[in-house]
Amino acid sequence: MIIKLDNSNEEMANQIFTVFQRSYKIEAQLIGSVNFPPLLRNVKDITNSRTQFYGFIENERIAAIIEVAIEAQHLNINSLTVDPHYFRKGIAGKLISFALNKVKFSVAVVETAVKNLPAINLYKKYGFVECNRWTPSHGIEKVAMSVETVQ
Secondary structure, three states, X not given: OEEEEOOOOHHHHHHHHHHHHXXXXXXXXXXXXXXXXXXHOOHHHHHHOOOEEEEEEEOOEEEEEEEEEEEOOEEEEEEEEEOHHHOOOOXXXXXXXXXXXXXXXXXXXXXXXXXXXXXXXXXXXXXXXXXXXXXXXXXXXXXEEEEEOOO
């Protein structure tokens, strides 16, 4: 079941933080990064965020989270994290489908590390294609991927 998470609630923000930390530690290892910026995000950052968080609930626990921002008809997927206990169950795909079907949008965009091939391959399954590649100051090469709706 997918539900909206109230990130302004400190207890919920702590649960979101825990899933983020577990997932991003694995991603940092996957891409070979020692200083992975998403791991620096704290509970207060989550509590104060104006984005929307949706959680996939399994066995009364948050198994995965998708964080989105919607401006006009532009959908940004800011994060998609799965607790390692729930890897390889298709949950990330369910959250992507949910986000893509939740709102009307003309373009959806997501960013990830170039070395994060599992994420890139997953987004490709949902029609995302590479639209930009760059290396920010933290040194982790990134790729932006987008998908447009058929009007």
